[in-house]
Structure formats: C-alpha cells, structure tokens
Amino acid sequence: MKKLSILAVLAASPAMAATGPFLSLSNTNFIVTLAFLIFMGILLYAKVPGRVLGMLDKRSVQIRTELEEARALREEARTILASYDRKQKEVQEQAARIVASARDEAQAAAEQAKADLRASIARRLAAAEDQIASAEAGAVRAIREQAVSVAVAAAADLLSRQMTPAAASASIDESIKEVEARFH
Template sequence: MANPLIILSEAAGEAHADPTAFGMDATVWVSIAMLVFIGILLWKGVPAMIAGMLDKRIAEISKQLNEAEQLRLDAESLKAEYEAKLADAAKEADEMRVRADAEAEALVTKAKADATALIARRKQMAEDRIAAAEATALADVRSAAAKAATEAAAKLIAEKHDAKADKALVDQAIAGVTKG
C-alpha cells in the first residue's frame, strides 16, 4: 500500500526531492555498489574460476562427444560386419539348398536306375526259372516218351519178331537214338 503522506503531498502539489547522500542520488550509489561488487569479483578471480569451470565442462562435453562418435563408428562397424555375416549366411543357405536339390535329384535318378535294374534282374530270373521249368518239363516229356516208346517197342518186338527181325529193329532204334 502507498504511503498516505506522499500521496497527500503530491496531491497538494508539493514537489518532493529525491534523497541524496554526499550529493549523490540512489542511482549513483547503486552504480558505485555494482562497480565495487564487480571489482571484488575480479579481484577474487571469479571470472577465471567461471572460465575454468566452463572449460572443464566444455572438455567433458567434448570427451562425451568423442566417445559418442567412437561408439557410433563401432556400431556402424558392427552393423556392417553383421550385414556381411547375414549376406554370407544367406549365400551359404542358397548354396546348401542348391546342393540339397542336386543331391535329391541324383538320389531320385539313382533310385530310378536301381529300380529299373532290379526289375530287369527279377524279370531275367523269372525268365530263367521259366526256361529251366520248360527244359525240365521237356526232358520229363522226352524221358516219358522214350520210356513209353521203349516199352511199346519191346512189347511189339516180343510179340512179332524173331531174331532176324530183332536185329533189324535194334539197328533202327540205335539209328533213331543217335539222331535225336
């Protein structure tokens, strides 16, 4: 709240005088106090301390920036290394897939060839068995026919021939056996 005396005196039209000391007003005294304060700060080396603290802080920030730059470079290096490893792994996976495809194709081809060969061997074995069975059957038929012919011939000879006719019949049978 404003001083009522000053308000009354201003209202009465009285001019009031600014306070002074030793002929200097308040503005001069504030200026002198500021100059003395600044002088004391300079005398005690405060600007040098502030500059030292700022230099120290600048050095710390610079160090942190350098570390950050180094970390960024390391990260980029690691990123490039892992990208190269990833590319190598992808390339190796593709090569493995191609080799696996080729091996699978080779296995399928071999399996087809083996199956064809097995079928051919089994067919040949079956044909050989059939041929052996035919040969055995033919030999059995020939043996039975020869036995039947021999028995029939012996019977006919015994019934109808004499010694002279027997001799001619034996010669004929020998000739037949050497031909067959």
C-alpha cells in the same frame, strides 16, 4: 492509445523514481550502482570470471572429448554393423548353397533310386525269364523222357510180340558182343 501506454511505461521506469543528487546515499540509483560495482569487484578479486571461464573451458574439452568418443563409437558401431551385415550375407549365401546342395543330392538320390529300381526290375524279369526257360526246358525234358518211356514201352511191347525166345537170345548175345567191342 498505443502512444499513451508507451509514455506511461517510460514515465514509470526506476530511473525516474530517484530524486535528489546522484552521489547521495538516499539516491537508490547510486546505491544500486555502488552495490553492483562492489559485487563486481568481489567477483574480480576472487577471480570468479577466470574460474568460470576455466570451468567452461574444461566443460568444453569434456564435451569435445565425449563428442570424439561418440564419433569413435559411432564409427565402431558402423564397422560392427557392416561386419554383421557381411556375415549375415555370407550365412545366407551359405544357407542357399546348403539348400541347393541338399536339393541336388536329393535329386541325385531319387535318380539313383529310380535306376536301382529299374535294375532290380530288370534282374527280376531276367530271373523270371530264366525260371520260365528252366521250367520250359524241364517240361520239354519231362515230355521227352515220357516220350522215350512210351516209345521204349511200345518198342518192348512190339518186340515182345514179334520176337521169339530164340531171336531174343540171339539179340541179347549180339548186344553183349557189341558192348564188349566198344569198351575194348
């Protein structure tokens, strides 16, 4: 079956359709060949192949230029990308340094606040101890004054009971003489 279909295709080709002498105007093969040669002659006379080749050369130069521009743009884009990557890394490092610095400053401030609080507590304790000591000294002084007052009152009472008016007058005179002797 395959052989038969191949034979039918070869038998039905246009080359087999033409009959008669080849150089006759009734031969379609001759007419087609003649038209083709005239067409090719017109194309060559009009320098179409040169123009087509020139256009193709111009297009290839344009494509080459565009490719070079694309390569240059790609390299520039890579350079810019690398620059942005580098800047991004620098910014990230700077942000990390800022965060670390802020953390250190916060920790130092917290430690300073603790130290200030301890110092304030120590000052308040010292002030409270001073107040307690002052109050204690005041209480001791008040007790001594009270004791002296009581002792003076008791001595005065005792002296007033034991001393006669003549002895009191003599004691006063003796005290005046003693004071005069001390001041002179």
